[in-house]
Amino acid sequence: MASIDRVTILLCTDGSDLATSAIRQGLHLLAPGDRLVLLTVAPPIDPTLVTGTGFAGGVMSIDDKNDLVEAQRESAQAIVDDTVAALELRDVETMVEFGDPGHTICEVAERLPVNVVVLGTHGRSGIKRAIMGSTSDHVVRHCPCPVLVQGGG
DSSP states (O other), X not given: OOOTTSOEEEEEOOSSHHHHHXXXXXXXXXXXXXXXXXXXXXXXXXXXHHHOOSSSOOSSOHHHHHHHHHHHHHHHHHHHHHHHHHHTOOSEEEEEEESOHHXXXXXXXXXXXXXXXXXXXXXXXXXXXXXXXXHHHHHHHHOSSOEEEEEOO
16 A cells, blocks of 8 residues: 555546546545546457467457557547546546456556545446446455445446
8 A cells, every 4th residue: 555645546437427427526535645647447459369269360460459559549548638638637647558447457556556546336236247247346355455436327
């Protein structure tokens, strides 16, 4: 966990209105942090698109994959840039990571380290949650610091 004398807040967004609302409310509840970091996590590109699966060859070249990765990075950067503008954030660091959102948020929280993570939840339950998983649930259970979650319907 981060030092008490320097408060670091990790703000997580997927570009949704729910995520923006969660960040807005989280910042309202928390004392101003010394360091704000806004993170979005883009899904990784499946390497079998290039390498194939063993029975079938790849469907794109390395250059095509690199172009796809760069397009995803630009899209993810647009998400954080739009969130910064929507919330009129100042003095915020932005981060784009690739991977599973739940795992990646926890890894970033530990690596920085942060004092608190702020994120939204879509409020899925039952079969939808079983199939799609819950990023917020994973973060709450595995994050090395407190997590502030804003629920949605």
